[in-house]
Amino acid sequence: MVDPPPPRPGACxxxxxEKFHAAVRFVEGLPDGACGAWRSIGRGGGSDGRRxxxxxxxxxxxxxxxxxxxxxxxxxxxxxxxxxxPCAEPRPWAWDGAAAxxxxxxxxxxxxxxxxxxxxxxxxxDDESPGWWLEVVDGAPAAERPPSAxxxxxxxxxxxxxxxxxxxxxAPCARYEHATALLGASLLVAGGSxxxxxxxxxxxxxxxxxxxxxxxxxxDPGALPARSGxxxxxxxxxxxxxxxxxxxxxxxxxxxxxxxxxVWELDARSGRWARVPTAGDPPPPRGGHTATRVGGRAFxxxxxxxxxxxxxxxxxxxxxxxxxxxxxxxxxxPAPRSGHAAAAxxxxxxxxxxxxxxxxHADVAVLDTETLEWAAPAVVRPLPARAGGAAATVGDxxxxxxxxxxxxPVTATVGLDLTALPLGPLQWRVLAxxxxxxASPAASEGLALARLPATRALLAHGGNAxxxxxxxxxxxxxxxxxxxxxxxxxxxxGSAGGSPLPRxxxxxxPPHAPPPAAAAELVLMRRQLxxxxxxxxxxxxxxxxxxxxxxxxxxxxxxxxxxxxxxARAAAxxxxxxxxxxxxxxxxxxxxxxxxxxxxxxxFVAGA
Numbered sequence: 001m002v003d004p005p006p007p008r009p010g011a012c013x014x015x016x017x018e019k020f021h022a023a024v025r026f027v028e029g030l031p032d033g034a035c036g037a038w039r040s041i042g043r044g045g046g047s048d049g050r051r052x053x054x055x056x057x058x059x060x061x062x063x064x065x066x067x068x069x070x071x072x073x074x075x076x077x078x079x080x081x082x083x084x085x086p087c088a089e090p091r092p093w094a095w096d097g098a099a100a101x102x103x104x105x106x107x108x109x110x111x112x113x114x115x116x117x118x119x120x121x122x123x124x125x126d127d128e129s130p131g132w133w134l135e136v137v138d139g140a141p142a143a144e145r146p147p148s149a150x151x152x153x154x155x156x157x158x159x160x161x162x163x164x165x166x167x168x169x170x171a172p173c174a175r176y177e178h179a180t181a182l183l184g185a186s187l188l189v190a191g192g193s194x195x196x197x198x199x200x201x202x203x204x205x206x207x208x209x210x211x212x213x214x215x216x217x218x219x220d221p222g223a224l225p226a227r228s229g230x231x232x233x234x235x236x237x238x239x240x241x242x243x244x245x246x247x248x249x250x251x252x253x254x255x256x257x258x259x260x261x262x263v264w265e266l267d268a269r270s271g272r273w274a275r276v277p278t279a280g281d282p283p284p285p286r287g288g289h290t291a292t293r294v295g296g297r298a299f300x301x302x303x304x305x306x307x308x309x310x311x312x313x314x315x316x317x318x319x320x321x322x323x324x325x326x327x328x329x330x331x332x333x334p335a336p337r338s339g340h341a342a343a344a345x346x347x348x349x350x351x352x353x354x355x356x357x358x359x360x361h362a363d364v365a366v367l368d369t370e371t372l373e374w375a376a377p378a379v380v381r382p383l384p385a386r387a388g389g390a391a392a393t394v395g396d397x398x399x400x401x402x403x404x405x406x407x408x409p410v411t412a413t414v415g416l417d418l419t420a421l422p423l424g425p426l427q428w429r430v431l432a433x434x435x436x437x438x439a440s441p442a443a444s445e446g447l448a449l450a451r452l453p454a455t456r457a458l459l460a461h462g463g464n465a466x467x468x469x470x471x472x473x474x475x476x477x478x479x480x481x482x483x484x485x486x487x488x489x490x491x492x493x494g495s496a497g498g499s500p501l502p503r504x505x506x507x508x509x510p511p512h513a514p515p516p517a518a519a520a521e522l523v524l525m526r527r528q529l530x531x532x533x534x535x536x537x538x539x540x541x542x543x544x545x546x547x548x549x550x551x552x553x554x555x556x557x558x559x560x561x562x563x564x565x566x567x568a569r570a571a572a573x574x575x576x577x578x579x580x581x582x583x584x585x586x587x588x589x590x591x592x593x594x595x596x597x598x599x600x601x602x603x604f605v606a607g608a
Contacts, residue, residue, distance in 0.1 A: 016406055020082065020118035023125050026132045027075055030067070071128045071196045077105035078124070081117035086110065112307035115357035127196045130467040157432045159413070159442045162459070162472040164205065169214040172203045174468035176446030177288075177388075179232035180461060183239050183268060187450060187459060190241060190266075193228035194468055198247050200226035202271065205461075205472075207452075215271030222272025224264055225257070229287030229338075233298055235318045236540065239266040241273075242300065242316070245287030261286055261300070261314075263321065280323035283314045288338030292349045293318070294369045299349050300325075301367070302337050309336040309356045313367065331374035334365035339446075341391035341400055345418045350398050352416070355387035360405045362386070366422040377424030386410055388445035388464075393418070394456050394477055399431065401475070402447040402463055409465050411443040413475065432475055439469035 067075070080087070087106040092099040109117065125132055164171055178192030178199070187205040191198060200218035205211075216223040230244025243261035260282040264273045289303025300314040311334050314325030340354025340361070349367040353360070362385035366375045389403025398416040402409070411434045417427050434442035441447040444463025451458050456477040462470050 016115070016122075017118055019122055019406065023122050023132065024079060026129075027067070027072075027079075027125065067128050068195065071124055073101055073105045074124050074196065075121060076102050077109055078117045078121040080106050081109045081112055082114045082121060085114065086112075110307045113357050115359070116307070116309070119355070119357055124196050126464065126466075127193065127468070157475055157477055159432055159434050159440060159460075159473045159475050161440070162210065162474050164472060165209055165211040167211040167213065169203075169212055171212045172201070172462070172470050173199075174470045175199055175462050176444065176464040176468055177228040177245075178446075178448055178462060179230040179241055179244070180448035180450055181232040181234050181239060182450050182453065183234050183237075187461070188232065188239055188266070189448065189461060190224055190232060191227045191230055191244060192462070193245075193446070198226040198228040198245060200224055202266070202273070215266075216273070222267075222270070222274070224266075224273040227287070229289075229303070231289060231291035231300070233291055233293045235293065235296070235298075237268070239268065240264065240276075240298075240318075241266075242291045242298070243283070243286050243289060243303070245304070246285070257285065259285060261289075263316070276321060278316070278321045278323055281325070282323045283312070283325060286310070288340075290340060290342035290351070291316075292342045292344050294344050294347065294349065297369070299367065299369060301342060301349065301351055302334075302340060302354065304338040309338045311336045313372075327372055329367065329372045329374050332365075332376045333374045334363065334376075335361065337361055337387075339387040339403075341389045341403070343391040343393045343398055345393050345396070345398070345421060348418075348421050350391075350393075350416070350418065350421075352383060352391060352398070352400055353386045353389055353403060360385040360387050364416065364426065368422060375422040377420070377422060377426050380425050380427040381429070383414065383416075383428050384410065384412075388447075390447050390449035390460070392449055392451040392458055394451060394458070397477075399449075399458060399475075399477070401442050401449055401458070401460055402444050404445045409443050409445050409463075413442050431477065434473075439465050439467065439471055441465075441469075441471055441473050442475070444469070 086109070087103065089103065089106075092103050094100060172189055173194055175192035175194045179188075179190045181188050185207045187207065188202065189205070190202045191200060193199065200223050202215040202224055204213045204215055206213065218226055224241060225246065227241075227244030227246050231242045233240055233242075241264045246257040261284065262282075263276050263278055265276045266273055283300060284305045286303035286305035288309075289300055291298045291300045293299075296318045298316040298318060300316065302309065302311045304310075312326040313329055314323060315327055316323055334351055335356060337354030337356050340351055342349055342351045344350070347369050349369060351365045351367070353362065355361065362383050364377060364379055364383070366377055367373070368375070383400070385405050386400075386403035387405070389400050391398055391400045393399070396417060396419045398418055399413065400416070401413040404410055412430050413432045413434070414428050415431045417429075420426060432442070434440040441449075441460035441463045444465040447463030448461045449458060456479070458475045458477075460473045460475070462468075
């Protein structure tokens with residue numbers, strides 16, 4: 001019998017920098033063997049690459065590993081960066097492998113700010129040892145925090161757990177900061193982070209059978225290079241991944257990550273990824289950014305690049321895969337940030353939250369994609385600061401789920417009324433609250449969120465709720481939460497005839513089926529999804545026909561213009577011939593008259 005997983009330890013409510021110092025105390029208190037081979041070398045410890053601590057909080061499994069070698073190296077480098085600044089020490093001798101590894105890890109951080117290093121230190125430790133703080137912080141575990149009193153919860157919508165069907169491929173491992181999008185009748189999940197390492201597998205959830213299918217595993221030919229914090233979008237049946245954080249260390253002989261925001265495309269039938277060439281100057285490498293599609297353009301905003309957060313804007317033209325940027329935008333640009341949420345409503349891209357080091361933002365910024373002007377709208381009820389959330393638009397409402405602040409994950413899913421864009425006033429309100437104490441995507445940082453087309457339903461997956469998980473949850477908003485879908489408000493798209501993705505093999509019924517009401521709602525959603533896919537395919541076919549007619553008309557105009565130019569050149573040649581003929585006529589007439597009137601040379605020739 002398999003033991004149930006230990007309970008989630010809750011959230012550490014310490015602010016920064018106290019939270020960082022508590023994390024350092026925890027790591028320094030671990031025995032040498034629990035901190036990986038690099039710390040053990042030269043101190044009497046072993047070097048098997050991963051060790052176990054001798055002390056445990058109640059929520060740790062008996063055989064749980066505390067820190068891997070990679071994690072300890074990262075923590076050592078981040079601690080030095082936070083307390084001593086950028087590396088200025090000379091490179092150690094090559095024979096001292098442990099010291100050389102620590103020096104290299106510290107040097108790679110470059111000029112990263114101390115506050116950002118503190119935040120990342122705690123983040124790595126949270127991934128490796130959830131609940132570490134219970135051993136170094138006085139007091140009992142903190143309970144889930146209620147929503148802000150300024151945002152009164154609204155009765156009605158609630159997040160419902162969706163149980164996936166059993167599948168021969170299994171299911172994705174627990175993760176956060178993964179990329180996701182809807183393609184046809186499947187939810188794609190790619191990459192992410194687990195155990196302090198980026199992931200490189202790709203999965204598809206069939207919305208008909210609710211079964212997972214693994215499209216590729218890390219290391220497979222055609223697998224997506226491991227990454228976290230990437231952005232995924234779909235365009236005319238294509239799934240594209242933009243950028244993401246790559247592993248600092250790589251296997252011997254492996255190619256170095258590109259020094260740019262790379263673009264990868266999924267072959268939906270084979271499940272293989274391929275890097276696609278782009279034109280123009282690409283953005284620097286980055287992760288934690290957003291890529292929001294508005295028509296045929298993807299707007300990439302912010303993220304963390306080369307150890308620093310940014311708020312720059314880049315545009316990828318999806319028809320030609322041509323980059324443009326950084327774009328010069330007018331107005332009041334938002335502060336640099338990563339881990340923010342963004343979604344489109346018509347011509348506007350709305351950005352909310354995010355973090356810059358130990359500072360978590362609560363503001364809202366609006367980018368007009370036609371005029372490229374930023375606006376900072378007035379907000380009646382400000383949003384409590386959060387980063388690591390995910391957003392989607394439903395009618396005139398921006399729905400923001402998950403995320404957290406310096407104290408841990410938040411449970412309130414909030415909505416922002418967008419009817420007064422771009423200047424406001426706008427108003428936040430609570431739409432639903434995730435169950436306290438449960439591993440729910442809606443109460444997690446780094447979750448993935450997608451809107452089901454032609455519905456007012458949102459599907460969330462995975463995240464970090466104090467511990468990583470791979471749960472699915474569904475939120476159905478009532479009719480008054482918004483109307484139909486507008487251009488650009490969803491990054492997903494459908495195609496007629498169902499999903500082109502490989503489906504999982506015949507699956508057995510889920511061990512815990514959704515409630516009857518949820519099952520009926522899913523059936524309705526599938527029907528609406530099929531209708532939306534057919535309508536989208538019909539519209540795309542009409543657009544293709546119109547494009548072909550326009551191209552033919554342009555060819556005809558070009559042909560007529562060429563014929564007109566040839567005719568003009570012929571007319572000019574005729575005019576030149578006429579002028580030359582008149583010249584010859586005048587010359588001939590003048591010569592005959594001179595012969596008859598005699599004198600000079602003609603008299604000499606005649607022998608006169």
